Amino acid sequence: MTTPTLDLDIEGPAAPPRSNGELVFAEPWEGRAFGLTMALVHGGTISYGAFRAALIERIAAWEADPPPGEEFRYYRCWLQALEQVTAGAGLVSARDVEERSAAFAHRPAGHDHRHDSAG
Amino acid sequence: MTDLRQTADPTLSPALRVEALESLLLERGLVDSATVETFIRTYETAVGPMNGAKVVAKAWSDPEYRQWLLEDGTAAIASLGFKGPQGEHMVVLENSPTVHNVVVCTLCSCYPWPVLGLPPSWYKDPAYRSRVVKEPRAVLAEWGTELGPDVELRVYDSSSEVRYLVLPERPPGTESMSEEELAALVTRDAMVGVRKVAAP
Numbered sequence: 019m020t021t022p023t024l025d026l027d028i029e030g031p032a033a034p035p036r037s038n039g040e041l042v043f044a045e046p047w048e049g050r051a052f053g054l055t056m057a058l059v060h061g062g063t064i065s066y067g068a069f070r071a072a073l074i075e076r077i078a079a080w081e082a083d084p085p086p087g088e089e090f091r092y093y094r095c096w097l098q099a100l101e102q103v104t105a106g107a108g109l110v111s112a113r114d115v116e117e118r119s120a121a122f123a124h125r126p127a128g129h130d131h132r133h134d135s136a137g
Numbered sequence: 138m139t140d141l142r143q144t145a146d147p148t149l150s151p152a153l154r155v156e157a158l159e160s161l162l163l164e165r166g167l168v169d170s171a172t173v174e175t176f177i178r179t180y181e182t183a184v185g186p187m188n189g190a191k192v193v194a195k196a197w198s199d200p201e202y203r204q205w206l207l208e209d210g211t212a213a214i215a216s217l218g219f220k221g222p223q224g225e226h227m228v229v230l231e232n233s234p235t236v237h238n239v240v241v242c243t244l245c246s247c248y249p250w251p252v253l254g255l256p257p258s259w260y261k262d263p264a265y266r267s268r269v270v271k272e273p274r275a276v277l278a279e280w281g282t283e284l285g286p287d288v289e290l291r292v293y294d295s296s297s298e299v300r301y302l303v304l305p306e307r308p309p310g311t312e313s314m315s316e317e318e319l320a321a322l323v324t325r326d327a328m329v330g331v332r333k334v335a336a337p
Contacts, residue, residue, distance in 0.1 A: 047152035053173035092261040118157035
């Protein structure tokens with residue numbers, strides 16, 4: 019199987035098709051979260067039923083107590099559900115994700131150089 | 138020296154969290170990138186409302202197919218090559234001059250992926266999900282869909298295994314149109330039931 023590139027051109031002629039005027043994924047990370055979930059389900063590592071139950075739970079939690087001024091972001095709930103299920107199945111712990119995210123946040127390419135310039 | 142514990146806050150961007158999760162799953166051999174990317178590309182490019190539009194156009198053109206579609210939606214839809222996740226138990230709801238159907242998922246976002254692709258944001262929005270059950274006529278009116286008082290409005294909740302596709306009414310003035318031409322008239326919104334198919 020060839021690996022398609024995900025170097026998506028959002029504005030130009032190679033823009034991904036829109037579904038009646040709307041991008042299927044508003045941001046690339048939403049697509050990654052979706053693709054990861056489906057790959058795990060496809061491989062039998064998690065069940066879609068368990069994922070859906072977690073998604074329902076996360077959406078209900080947001081709706082029960084919406085943070086003031088925050089718009090509903092469906093794929094944030096999706097990602098939380100995916101993290102909940104992968105952690106619950108003992109695949110990847112929340113701490114692992116936190117630490118890896120934090121490490122990625124400090125990569126040189128994405129690093130804010132304030133500390134360097136401050137000496 | 139940066140202390141990771143100080144910066145590992147839950148507000149870290151979701152893009153970073155997804156990247157972190159993916160890198161961990163890859164390292165542990167639980168997913169492979171090609172499969173992940175195939176799913177993304179498939180739902181971005183190959184699966185969408187154009188599939189459902191073909192089903193509807195065929196049902197409008199072929200009475201036998203229409204009957205099969207209403208009796209066994211899953212098989213009739215699969216016969217056109219549209220199957221896969223979230224399309225395993227399809228039920229087709231026929232709109233008529235006296236009955237109008239509209240679909241929602243009150244708990245999350247269940248939606249018939251093989252025929253409509255992934256759901257639009259309004260379908261996932263808390264406002265649509267709660268209001269279309271409580272005041273469906275008002276919601277449809279906001280979509281420009283005014284139903285007479287004699288029209289029965291049925292709201293279907295995709296909360297079980299079943300996924301619904303609305304078969305809209307064929308608009309007048311389309312009698313001589315081919316299936317392809319008809320398919321071009323059919324919109325996603327009409328197949329969810331918030332709108333009707335407009336006459337050409």
